[in-house]
Amino acid sequence: MPGKIYSIGDLAQAEGCKVQTIRHYEQVGLMPAPPRTAGNQRRYGPAHLARLGFIRHGRELGFSLPAIQEMLALSDDPERPCEEVDAVARNQLADVETRMRRLAGLRTELQRMIRDCEGGRVGDCRILEVLSDHSHRHCLGDHHG
Numbered sequence: 001m002p003g004k005i006y007s008i009g010d011l012a013q014a015e016g017c018k019v020q021t022i023r024h025y026e027q028v029g030l031m032p033a034p035p036r037t038a039g040n041q042r043r044y045g046p047a048h049l050a051r052l053g054f055i056r057h058g059r060e061l062g063f064s065l066p067a068i069q070e071m072l073a074l075s076d077d078p079e080r081p082c083e084e085v086d087a088v089a090r091n092q093l094a095d096v097e098t099r100m101r102r103l104a105g106l107r108t109e110l111q112r113m114i115r116d117c118e119g120g121r122v123g124d125c126r127i128l129e130v131l132s133d134h135s136h137r138h139c140l141g142d143h144h145g
Contacts, residue, residue, distance in 0.1 A: 003046040011044045015052045022052065030055055030069055063092055 012019045025031040031051060034042045051072070058068040067088050074085050116126045 004049075006044040006049065008042045008044065011049060011052065014049060015056055017052070017056060025052070025055060028065060028069075030065065030072065061092065062096060063088075067092065 006014065008019050008022055012022055022031060026033055031048065034044045034048060036042055054072065054075075055068055058071065059065075063071070071085055071088055074080060074088075113127045113130050118124070118126065122128065
């Protein structure tokens with residue numbers, strides 16, 4: 001039994017994405033080109049659904065498309081050691097931790113700006129003063145980048 005066959009719209013709906021997303025993944029080589037009907041409509045099978053699920057889950061975890069492409073290529077050789085996949089995941093974790101530190105600095109700075117605002121008139125607004133200071137001398141955190 002070959003499994004369910006999907007149109008591009010059905011595949012998009014099954015995986016919760018847009019048709020344009022699937023087309024983009026095909027164009028950049030993440031999704032293999034599906035067979036087409038005599039009327040030139042794409043027809044996807046269970047392997048396409050599984051691959052799209054892998055890509056979507058990877059994106060939800062913040063992996064870049066090149067990182068996902070690398071992991072997909074590695075998964076095509078199941079006898080290979082897992083070290084390279086582990087390295088991709090470790091790089092992603094390091095990126096997430098860097099972003100978390102930066103976001104913590106942003107939160108601290110925003111809390112300080114709001115705390116220092118004394119209300120009153122817009123002309124005396126501490127938040128607007130800090131945002132207008134392009135030299136960043138009013139900022140405490142290292143979040144400019």
